[in-house]
Each structure stands twice: as structure tokens, then as C-alpha cells.
Amino acid sequence: MVQETFWEDVEVGAEIPSLVKNPTPQQLVRWAGASGDFYQIHYDKDFALGNNLPGIIVHGALKSTWLGQMLGDWVGVNGKIKKYGCGYRGMDVPGDTLTCRGTVTKKYVEDDEHLVELEIWIENGEGKKTTPGQAVVALPSKG
Numbered sequence: 001m002v003q004e005t006f007w008e009d010v011e012v013g014a015e016i017p018s019l020v021k022n023p024t025p026q027q028l029v030r031w032a033g034a035s036g037d038f039y040q041i042h043y044d045k046d047f048a049l050g051n052n053l054p055g056i057i058v059h060g061a062l063k064s065t066w067l068g069q070m071l072g073d074w075v076g077v078n079g080k081i082k083k084y085g086c087g088y089r090g091m092d093v094p095g096d097t098l099t100c101r102g103t104v105t106k107k108y109v110e111d112d113e114h115l116v117e118l119e120i121w122i123e124n125g126e127g128k129k130t131t132p133g134q135a136v137v138a139l140p141s142k143g
Contacts (some may be wrong), residue, residue, distance in 0.1 A: 004076050005036065007114035007139040012104050017116065019070040019100040022035070023058050027123055028094060031062045053091065060088040063131045067120050070100040078140040086133025097125045101133070113138045 028042050038057055040047035048056045060069055064086050071081050100123065106117040115138055122131035 001037070005074055005079060005139055006140075007116065007141045008013070008143070010104055010107055010116055010139065012107060013103045015018040016070070016074045016102040018065060018102075019073065021066050021098045021100070023057060023062075023092070023094045023096075023098065025094050026040075028056060028058065031059055035059065035061060037061065055093055058094065058098070059133070063088070063092065063122050064133075066100050067102075067122065067131070067133060070102060070139060071118075071120070072114065075137050075139060076103070080138040082115070082136040082138055084133060084135035086120065086131050088131060090124065090128060090130030092100070092122070092124055092130050098122050098130075114140075114141045 019113055025043065032042055034036050041051060041053055041057055044058050045055055048054075066083060067086055068081065071084060074080060100120070102118045102120040103122060104116055105119050108115055115136055118135045119136070120133045120135050121129045122127050
């Protein structure tokens with residue numbers, strides 16, 4: 001059964017359910033093929049090391065997609081992601097556990113839509129926020 005998130009049940013300051021990802025080199029190669037981003041830092045370890053990186057790194061757009069997945073899971077089939085975006089402030093590597101998180105920062109009604117603003121981010125296994133962002137979603141109302 002799909003869990004529905006209603007606007008009335010959301011509180012400012014509340015955390016939304018997190019999403020955990022454990023990227024692998026194979027996943028990065030698949031993402032490169034699907035997205036067309038074949039920059040070698042994402043799949044060629046020697047190239048990445050030669051560019052002063054810690055090894056191959058996770059695509060920024062893939063991390064953004066994971067944040068979108070987290071939001072979509074939370075808003076459910078009757079909610080809408082109105083907009084979201086993120087910045088890339090740190091490099092993430094395969095083998096690390098990456099956790100997508102979000103916190104409600106504001107809720108309001110505008111043009112008959114029940115809106116929620118969120119701070120969203122990905123943090124690495126050390127708890128460092130590597131991919132901070134913001135989102136606005138519309139949730140169904142019980143009324």
C-alpha cells in the first residue's frame with residue numbers, strides 16, 4: 001500500500017524519510033551510458049587520479065536525480081515536485097554510503113495549492129553535506 005503524505009500532517013522542522021544509496025563503479029558506467037556524460041573522471045580511475053581526484057567520482061547529475069527520487073517517494077502519487085535544485089560542494093566516491101535527506105522549512109497555501117519548501121541534501125558516510133539544495137512540493141490536502 002502506498003503511503004500518502006498530506007499537507008496537514010507536515011510540520012516545519014520535520015525531516016522527511018531519507019534515501020540511502022551505495023554507488024558502485026558499474027552504476028556510474030550505466031549512468032554515463034544513459035545520460036551521455038562520458039567524462040573519464042566518472043569511470044577511469046587512472047584518469048581521475050591524474051586529475052588530483054581521490055578516484056572516480058559520482059556524477060553530479062546522478063546525485064541530483066537521487067534527491068528527486070527521495071522527493072518523489074515522499075510526495076507520493078498525488079503530490080507534485082514543483083521545483084528542486086542542488087549544488088555540488090563535495091566529491092562523492094563509489095563505495096561510500098550516501099544518504100539523501102530533507103527538512104521542511106516552510107509550508108503555505110498559494111493559488112489553491114498546498115505547498116511545502118524543503119532544505120534537501122546528500123551527505124557522505126562522514127556526515128558531510130556534499131550536495132545541498134532546496135525544493136518546493138505541492139501536497140494533497142485532507143480538506
